[in-house]
Structure formats: C-alpha cells, structure tokens
Amino acid sequence: xxxxxxxxxxxxxxxxxxxxxxxxxxxxxxxxxxxxxxxxxxxxxxxxxxxxxxxxxxxxxxxxxxxxxxxxxxxxxxxxxxxxxxxxxxxxxxxxxxxxxxxxxxxxxxxxxxxxxxxxxxxxxxxxxxxxxxxxxxxxxxxxxxxxxxxxxxxxxxxxxxxxxxxxxxxxxxxxxxxxxxxxxxxxxxxxxxxxxxxxxxxxxxxxxxxxxxxxxxxxxxxxxxxxxxxxxxxxxxxxxxxxxxxxxxxxxxxxxxxxxxxxxxxxxxxxxxxxxxxxxxxxxxxxxxxxxxxxxxxxxxxxxxxxxxxxxxxxxxxxxxxxxxxxxxxxxxxxx
Numbered sequence: 001x002x003x004x005x006x007x008x009x010x011x012x013x014x015x016x017x018x019x020x021x022x023x024x025x026x027x028x029x030x031x032x033x034x035x036x037x038x039x040x041x042x043x044x045x046x047x048x049x050x051x052x053x054x055x056x057x058x059x060x061x062x063x064x065x066x067x068x069x070x071x072x073x074x075x076x077x078x079x080x081x082x083x084x085x086x087x088x089x090x091x092x093x094x095x096x097x098x099x100x101x102x103x104x105x106x107x108x109x110x111x112x113x114x115x116x117x118x119x120x121x122x123x124x125x126x127x128x129x130x131x132x133x134x135x136x137x138x139x140x141x142x143x144x145x146x147x148x149x150x151x152x153x154x155x156x157x158x159x160x161x162x163x164x165x166x167x168x169x170x171x172x173x174x175x176x177x178x179x180x181x182x183x184x185x186x187x188x189x190x191x192x193x194x195x196x197x198x199x200x201x202x203x204x205x206x207x208x209x210x211x212x213x214x215x216x217x218x219x220x221x222x223x224x225x226x227x228x229x230x231x232x233x234x235x236x237x238x239x240x241x242x243x244x245x246x247x248x249x250x251x252x253x254x255x256x257x258x259x260x261x262x263x264x265x266x267x268x269x270x271x272x273x274x275x276x277x278x279x280x281x282x283x284x285x286x287x288x289x290x291x292x293x294x295x296x297x298x299x300x301x302x303x304x305x306x307x308x309x310x311x312x313x314x315x316x317x318x319x320x321x322x323x324x325x326x327x328x329x330x331x332x333x334x335x336x337x
Contacts (some may be wrong), residue, residue: 001287002297005039007241007263008130008167008193010103012039015254015286015298016279019245019266020045020107020134025092027099029276034100036279039264041102045109045134046089046119086119090126103129105169116156117163130167133160134198146177153182154189161190169193169243173200179230183238193241194234195266196227218269223247228260235261235306249274251285258298259305 005015017040018024018033024043033041089106097104106128108116120131133156139149153170161168168190174197176182183194204215224247231242244257245266257265270278295301303309 001290003286005263005298008169014039014283015258015264017264017266018042019268021268023271027095030096030100032276034102036277037283038279039102040105042105042107042132045107047109090122093126093128097127105130105132107132107134109134117159120160120164124164124166128166130169132169132171134171150182154185157186157191158189167192169195171195171198173198174226180234180237183234187238187240191240193243195243195245196230197246199246218272219246221247221249221253224253228256231262232260232306235303236308251282251289254282254286255289259301261303261306
C-alpha cells in the first residue's frame with residue numbers, strides 16, 4: 001500500500017505532516033513523530049515581534065551609558081553573552097535536523113517583510129528543508145484597503161522566495177475576498193506550497209471585569225469543511241502544492257483532505273489530545289480503508305472530490321447555499337441566559 005505523497009518537492013513517506021506546535025520543541029518528540037509515521041515536521045513558530053523586540057533591547061543595552069564617562073562602558077554586558085531568540089531557534093532547528101531523517105520545515109509568523117529576508121537566509125544555512133510563512137495579518141484600520149493588505153503579502157513572499165533556494169510555503173487566512181486570485185498570485189510569486197488555513201485565536205470578552213482576554217482552544221473536526229471546500233475549488237488551478245491544517249483528527253479526515261486535492265494533511269491539536277502515537281493509528285486506518293476500497297496509492301484518489309472533477313459543481317457554488325437553507329426545518333427553541 002503506497003501512502004507516500006509529494007509536498008514542496010519532497011517525497012514524503014506519509015500524508016500526515018505535524019503542523020507548528022510546541023510538541024516539536026523536545027528533540028525526543030521529533031523522533032517519536034518520525035517513528036509514528038509523520039512525513040514531515042513543521043517547527044514551532046518564531047514571531048516577527050520577537051525579532052523586533054530583541055533587536056530593540058540589544059540596541060538599548062549597547063547604547064546605555066555611552067553619553068556618560070567612558071569607564072561606564074565596562075559595565076555593559078559582553079556581546080557574546082547575548083543569547084538571542086533567533087539564535088536559540090536556529091540551534092533547535094539544527095538539533096531536530098540531526099535527530100530525524102524526514103524533512104524539517106521552519107515556521108516564521110508575521111505580516112511584514114522586516115528582517116525576514118536576513119533571517120530566512122540564516123534558517124536555510126542552519127539546514128531547514130523548507131520555510132513556512134505563517135501570515136497572521138488582521139485588518140483593523142478602515143482606511144487600509146484590501147488591495148494593500150494583499151500587496152504586502154505578495155511583497156513578503158516574493159522577498160523571501162528571492163533570497164533562499166529552499167521551498168517556501170505560505171499559511172493563509174480564509175478571509176480574503178477572492179481566495180483563488182490570492183492563491184494564483186502567490187503561485188506566481190514563487191510559493192511552492194499553500195497551507196489552508198491559519199486559525200485566528202479570537203479573544204473572549206469578560207462582561208464582569210470588562211476585559212478582553214486571550215483564549216486558546218484546540219481545533220475540532222467541525223473546522224475541516226471550510227478547508228476541504230477551499231482546496232477543492234483551488235485544485236487544478238495552481239501549481240503550488242496544498243496542505244490542509246485545522247480539524248484533522250481521523251483517517252476519514254486525512255482521506256477527505258487528499259480527495260479534495262491536498263497533498264498532505266497537517267495535525268497539531270489531535271496530537272495534543274490523543275498523543276504523538278496517534279499518527280500511527282490514523283495511518284493504519286488509512287491503509288485499511290484503502291485496502292477495503294481497492295486503492296493502491298494515495299495518488300489515485302487525489303482531487304477526486306475536487307470541483308474540477310465534479311460532474312455537478314453546484315455543491316461548491318451558490319447552489320449548495322440555496323439547497324442548504326431551503327432544507328432547514330424549524331425546531332423547538334431552548335431559552336438561555
């Protein structure tokens with residue numbers, strides 16, 4: 001049973017890729033992920049804000065006291081003593097690379113070009129097999145037009161692609177007005193992969209304390225249909241590979257991702273809930289289902305449920321919206337506070 005797949009130019013032994021998660025930080029966990037059958041690992045993200053803050057802090061420390069007596073310079077910490085966030089990240093990348101044989105993908109989280117070009121080069125030199133740009137950009141200023149947000153994204157991706165030789169994937173938000181257009185433009189910018197979708201962690205409102213508090217929750221399988229629908233629409237229209245992340249828990253979920261047109265299905269929350277060895281159990285069920293339905297390889301089913309191959313495209317268009325609403329039946333209501 002051939003469950004291998006192609007992603008970002010690599011032949012992966014399985015379609016399950018570990019998405020960016022703190023679970024990948026201990027090198028021992030990376031080995032467990034590989035042993036359980038993961039095709040590749042995306043490291044935890046390094047945030048643009050971390051690079052900016054540490055650079056500002058370093059500048060402040062190195063300039064402190066320079067306006068005073070020369071003797072005060074002796075109290076400044078030696079530059080070699082600084083252990084910067086990005087240096088720690090690069091060390092971790094090297095450690096994981098030496099621990100596993102599967103591709104290791106570095107993750108950068110941000111929204112502007114900034115110092116990413118320089119750091120992307122350092123990541124490549126440290127041995128990363130690819131880079132995933134986690135583009136978390138939430139428009140809050142009504143004066144900023146959608147075209148400006150999209151052009152910033154294109155500039156960021158083009159700059160990073162131009163400065164490295166390793167493949168670059170882009171992790172996208174679902175909130176673009178025309179996702180197919182954005183995907184096609186990223187394809188032309190040189191993105192080798194698109195990851196659908198980034199999960200926005202919405203804050204919670206506390207009506208008693210009048211505070212807005214951060215909220216973290218794992219993904220659930222109910223988030224998967226949005227991703228399946230989008231990949232199924234994009235399949236056949238772009239050259240970039242596609243990955244689905246958010247809501248992948250079971251063998252059924254993985255098979256749906258492949259049939260929609262994705263090259264890989266990414267897992268993170270499922271591993272926090274069920275453990276790293278869950279990868280092996282899911283892959284076993286994938287192989288069992290393929291055997292029962294006479295599939296020899298994943299490539300046979302890739303894109304089989306996409307819009308491109310659908311005899312009736314209405315489920316992907318307005319027809320499904322109308323049919324769904326017209327099938328609704330009234331139910332008894334339950335009062336809540």
